[in-house]
Amino acid sequence: MNDENKATLLLLIGVIFWGMTFSLIKEAVQSVDAFSFVSVRFFIASIILTLVFLKKLKNYSMEVLKTGVFAGLLLAATLVFQTIGLQYTTASNAAFITGMFIVFVLIFVSLLDRKLPGLLQTFSVIMAFAGLALITINENLAFNIGDAWVLLCAIFSALHVIAISRLVPKLDASLFALTQFYTVAFVTLLAGLLINREIAISQSFPVWQAIMFCAVFATVYTYTIQAHFQKYLSEIKASVIFSFEPFFAAIFAFLYLAELLAPRAILGGVLIFAAMLLSEQAVIRQLKKFVPLPA
Secondary structure: OOHHHHHHHHHHHHHHHHHHHHHHHHHHOOOOOOOHHHHHHHHHHHHHHHHHOHHHHOOOOHHHHHHHHHHHHHHHHHHHHHHHHHOOHHHHHHHHHHHHHHHHHHEEEEEEOOOOOOOHHHHHHHHHOOOHHHHHHHHHOOOOOOHHHHHHHHHHHHHHHHHHHHOOOOOOHHHHHHHHHHHHHHHHHHHHHOOOOOOOOOOOOOOOOHHHHHHHHHHHHHHHHHHHHHOOOOOHHHHHHHHHHHHHHHHHHHHOOOOOHHHHHHHHOOOOOHHHHHOOHHHHHHHHHHHHOOO
């Protein structure tokens, strides 16, 4: 298995974990504020990762610190905006609007590179976005204040994906991930103390179930894997993989909450899968043999 395929597989597993968090967080934020939830989640993740990579700390550098703090600030904004939004909007709205980050990735990459992405990559983004729409949009989709917060989440999520691709490959990915986690934990801790004057977590089982699952699987695993393996993918390919999140969220809601899994959600997943294949560099090279398009 080559590096691109390995990265694709490992990131897809992480995206499954991300998809599972929507229902858990939606339930948890009914009794805990966003800053407390994110802060406790990332402090737990930071402690776990510190123990795992304790021997690597001797290789810590100022470059890791600066990059980790910068990416951590982007990630903190992403998570807080999404968690606040989930308090005021539906899980389906949040999933769709969060998925819009794939469009922002395309826009920001074009601006940074001062050129348009290839037609095949652009088409893969359009396909993935269409799949997102099929999975998440329903007749009750209406824009509200919660959706505005989640839209901010999508923007900062796109910036975070691009930062990982462009800043992390030359660094120790493990130490970068650790720095990123502590940054999110302390930023949300300070924000919670300033805004709410406390960090308070309910003792209820659903809240701690959500915190522990998010800390171990959706944070320690997924963000560490992202730091290690996203460098083998283009930003467009990575964003297409991440756009699977609402599809897995729908499947988990079907299994965990007995929510209806509509046929169009399955079709949406097929479209996103096709988009992921289309964004593969090997596929692009093969298609260019038959279709003379820039990619």
